Amino acid sequence: MKMLRVAGLAAAVLLIVSAARAETTLRIGLAEDPDVLDPTLARTYVGRIVFAALCDKLFDIDENVNIVPQLALSHETSADGKTVTIKLRPGVKFHDGEPMDAEAVKASLERHMTMQGSFRKPELAAVDKVEVVDASTVRLLLKNPFSPLIAQLADRAGMILSPKAAKEAGDKFGLKPVCAGPFKFVERVQQDRIVVEKFPQYWDAANVHIDRVVFRPIVESTVRLANLKSGSLDLIERALATDLKEIRADPKLKVAAQIEIGYQGLTLNLANGEAGKNGPFGKDPRVRQALEAAIDRKALSDVVFNGEVLPGNQWVSPKSPFFQEKFPVPGRDVAKAKKLLAEAGVPTPIAVDFMVPNNPESRQVAEVIQAMAKEAGFDMKIRVTEFATSLKEMEQGRFQAFFVGWSGRVDPDGNSYIFHKCNAPQNNGNYCDKQVDQWLDDARKVTKTEERKAIYGKIAEKYLKEGSIIYLYHRLVIIAHSAKLEGYQQMPDGLIRLTGVKLKP
Amino acid sequence: MLAFIGKRLLQLVPTLFFVSVIIFGLQQLLPGDPALAMAGEEQDPEVLEQIRRQYRLDQPFHIQYVYWIGGVLTGDLGESLRLKEPVLTLILQKFPVTLQLALMAIVISLAIGVTAGVISAVKKNTAVDYAVNLIALWGISTPNFWLGIMLIFLFAVHLGWLPASGYVGPFEDFWLSLQTTILPAFVLGNSFAAVLMRHTRSAMLQAMGSDYVRTARAKGLAERTVVLKHAMRNALTPVVTLGALELGTLLSGAVLTEQVFSIPGFGKLIVDSVFNRDYLVVQGVTLVTATTYILLNLFADICYVLINPRLRS
Numbered sequence: 001m002k003m004l005r006v007a008g009l010a011a012a013v014l015l016i017v018s019a020a021r022a023e024t025t026l027r028i029g030l031a032e033d034p035d036v037l038d039p040t041l042a043r044t045y046v047g048r049i050v051f052a053a054l055c056d057k058l059f060d061i062d063e064n065v066n067i068v069p070q071l072a073l074s075h076e077t078s079a080d081g082k083t084v085t086i087k088l089r090p091g092v093k094f095h096d097g098e099p100m101d102a103e104a105v106k107a108s109l110e111r112h113m114t115m116q117g118s119f120r121k122p123e124l125a126a127v128d129k130v131e132v133v134d135a136s137t138v139r140l141l142l143k144n145p146f147s148p149l150i151a152q153l154a155d156r157a158g159m160i161l162s163p164k165a166a167k168e169a170g171d172k173f174g175l176k177p178v179c180a181g182p183f184k185f186v187e188r189v190q191q192d193r194i195v196v197e198k199f200p201q202y203w204d205a206a207n208v209h210i211d212r213v214v215f216r217p218i219v220e221s222t223v224r225l226a227n228l229k230s231g232s233l234d235l236i237e238r239a240l241a242t243d244l245k246e247i248r249a250d251p252k253l254k255v256a257a258q259i260e261i262g263y264q265g266l267t268l269n270l271a272n273g274e275a276g277k278n279g280p281f282g283k284d285p286r287v288r289q290a291l292e293a294a295i296d297r298k299a300l301s302d303v304v305f306n307g308e309v310l311p312g313n314q315w316v317s318p319k320s321p322f323f324q325e326k327f328p329v330p331g332r333d334v335a336k337a338k339k340l341l342a343e344a345g346v347p348t349p350i351a352v353d354f355m356v357p358n359n360p361e362s363r364q365v366a367e368v369i370q371a372m373a374k375e376a377g378f379d380m381k382i383r384v385t386e387f388a389t390s391l392k393e394m395e396q397g398r399f400q401a402f403f404v405g406w407s408g409r410v411d412p413d414g415n416s417y418i419f420h421k422c423n424a425p426q427n428n429g430n431y432c433d434k435q436v437d438q439w440l441d442d443a444r445k446v447t448k449t450e451e452r453k454a455i456y457g458k459i460a461e462k463y464l465k466e467g468s469i470i471y472l473y474h475r476l477v478i479i480a481h482s483a484k485l486e487g488y489q490q491m492p493d494g495l496i497r498l499t500g501v502k503l504k505p
Numbered sequence: 506m507l508a509f510i511g512k513r514l515l516q517l518v519p520t521l522f523f524v525s526v527i528i529f530g531l532q533q534l535l536p537g538d539p540a541l542a543m544a545g546e547e548q549d550p551e552v553l554e555q556i557r558r559q560y561r562l563d564q565p566f567h568i569q570y571v572y573w574i575g576g577v578l579t580g581d582l583g584e585s586l587r588l589k590e591p592v593l594t595l596i597l598q599k600f601p602v603t604l605q606l607a608l609m610a611i612v613i614s615l616a617i618g619v620t621a622g623v624i625s626a627v628k629k630n631t632a633v634d635y636a637v638n639l640i641a642l643w644g645i646s647t648p649n650f651w652l653g654i655m656l657i658f659l660f661a662v663h664l665g666w667l668p669a670s671g672y673v674g675p676f677e678d679f680w681l682s683l684q685t686t687i688l689p690a691f692v693l694g695n696s697f698a699a700v701l702m703r704h705t706r707s708a709m710l711q712a713m714g715s716d717y718v719r720t721a722r723a724k725g726l727a728e729r730t731v732v733l734k735h736a737m738r739n740a741l742t743p744v745v746t747l748g749a750l751e752l753g754t755l756l757s758g759a760v761l762t763e764q765v766f767s768i769p770g771f772g773k774l775i776v777d778s779v780f781n782r783d784y785l786v787v788q789g790v791t792l793v794t795a796t797t798y799i800l801l802n803l804f805a806d807i808c809y810v811l812i813n814p815r816l817r818s
Contacts, residue, residue, distance in 0.1 A: 192769035
């Protein structure tokens with residue numbers, strides 16, 4: 001009997017010890033293999049998902065896309081809008097034990113602004129100088145007022161790297177990134193896995209309940225979902241809208257979804273290259289309006305996505321505080337489309353070279369648009385093009401319509417300025433209007449939401465009639481995860497934030 | 506013999522030179538721009554210009570080639586545009602994965618293909634022969650990616666016996682490594698097994714009808730010995746050649762299968778690199794696989810000469 005009791009006690013102790021030691025590993029399925037893990041040089045959306053675990057930013061966003069502090073505590077913009085003072089969270093450490101202070105922030109921002117091949121340079125172009133006020137305060141001196149700055153600092157441009165590691169590694173920093181996020185880098189096997197582990201000295205460590213995270217790129221969406229269903233993964237990003245019904249029906253799975261901050265739309269070529277100049281859309285804005293009137297966004301959403309996207313007509317979604325309610329999403333009106341074409345005096349059918357990226361979803365959207373537009377008098381000739389090729393074709397103007405989206409930025413400026421301004425880098429349809437340019441610059445100078453919204457209202461009034469993008473819909477950012485995962489909350493930017501998340505055994 | 510090998514090795518030099526030119530030239534024909542593909546959404550003209558300068562993408566074709574081949578000759582295959590990692594490191598990381606998968610696939614296909622071929626030849630024109638032929642036809646005509654996804658659903662989702670995808674190295678965890686590679690190896694081996702079966706069957710039929718088999722039977726040998734010892738040995742020569750060539754092909758990466766099962770081998774590396782226009786990686790991997798293929802062929806030729814003295818003259 002005594003022996004039995006001792007054995008029982010020993011077993012109980014063993015259980016407790018093993019439970020205390022049981023590591024929780026969260027396995028995440030990514031839709032692509034991330035590029036280099038250096039916040040200065042990185043440029044993919046999927047890379048930002050990994051950064052959310054590794055590298056904290058000065059600011060972050062909440063579920064309503066409001067900016068909240070992360071490594072910063074607060075910020076203040078001077079009356080003339082040209083000085084931004086940022087107070088930093090005290091006592092924060094990098095993964096290598098170095099202090100995250102004003103000097104580190106200055107070094108990181110300067111690296112983003114000056115390093116060769118830095119993709120952050122254009123995002124921080126308004127910053128002239130970074131000054132250290134004291135150990136926990138930095139001052140950013142701007143060349144001109146730039147209200148989207150704080151939103152930029154809530155993304156990769158605001159990621160702070162350990163200056164020591166950055167200096168030692170140079171442009172190889174991405175092979176072993178050292179930041180101040182909740183998890184520190186362990187290893188990466190290209191195209192196979194990225195492993196990170198809990199950083200015990202993280203400033204919010206009490207809210208991190210996962211010990212290890214393994215990111216695995218699995219391109220095929222069916223296989224990604226199969227891995228989740230079989231229990232080989234605990235969470236997958238970018239589940240397909242068409243798989244939602246199946247995921248919701250599975251009691252072992254849960255869905256976290258949000259409307260994206262980006263959009264999907266048709267870029268029309270107004271004046272880029274020969275195809276634009278000789279094409280139908282640059283000659284008369286009524287042709288563009290006719291095409292828009294021919295499209296039924298609601299039907300498009302129902303047919304291709306089982307109604308799981310949000311129809312939209314602006315560069316921000318109807319959920320955004322910057323959405324212009326006076327321009328609601330229009331319905332379909334074929335008679336109006338035909339009338340507009342007749343007024344414009346363009347003989348039908350109007351042949352359109354319609355470039356479409358080569359993936360099943362885009363092809364289906366294109367076919368639905370093709371069928372709808374045909375009724376109004378458009379002959380949309382679909383040209384399915386591999387994505388990297390289509391980028392070049394777009395830049396050189398070898399298209400008349402292109403079905404392409406934008407992953408979106410926190411500030412409306414990020415969805416507007418580089419697309420709407422004359423000769424801007426993403427203005428591939430070559431829309432150009434000096435008045436709109438002025439308004440775009442004005443919107444950068446004011447900080448109050450109402451004031452900015454009023455200016456964007458003026459842009460919308462003009463651009464939605466004659467601009468080079470017809471906005472169609474906003475996708476759902478769909479994360480599917482195991483029901484064992486508790487406390488997961490999805491933000492509209494699609495990134496996976498793991499603080500506060502628990503994984504039940 | 507040594508002279509023969511020496512001559513063949515010398516022939517390698519011009520062959521590899523042409524291969525390198527072709528690889529480099531074909532790359533340039535790809536539409537799209539590496540800098541643009543790399544930048545993706547971040548298309549700032551100034552940054553794009555900097556990338557083009559940094560990676561000499563703004564230089565004419567022949568200058569880029571000279572830089573590249575100069576590096577290759579000194580053992581430097583360049584650096585991945587997308588990952589900032591040396592191409593050689595990537596290749597060394599992927600090669601063991603591809604090698605393991607290729608060897609497993611070959612073993613599976615030999616086991617299935619040769620056995621089925623021999624059985625079907627021995628049981629010629631019986632129900633067994635027809636059944637084996639039917640299975641072989643199914644094997645040849647089933648697309649790899651479809652079979653892969655079906656197997657994942659069966660063995661990972663429904664039965665829960667095997668992991669759905671991914672890869673673990675044999676030195677990390679041998680059993681787990683077998684579990685992660687058995688399905689992709691079967692998918693790869695399956696289609697080739699069917700080809701092997703057809704070849705084995707016809708070679709066996711030919712052998713079984715030859716004089717020496719009749720003599721063996723006349724000597725009163727057991728049928729089993731006649732089939733396995735006399736007929737099969739001779740019939741296997743073309744099958745082994747076929748196997749060696751297939752191994753070469755498998756070593757260049759199994760694009761679709763690796764994609765479906767998320768196996769980080771050459772196939773996945775090449776696909777990702779082509780889509781991202783990561784030229785140096787594509788060039789590096791293609792050069793290495795082409796060299797391996799040529800060397801395997803050379804090895805097969807040497808083996809023939811060793812086996813068959815008549816070829817030495």
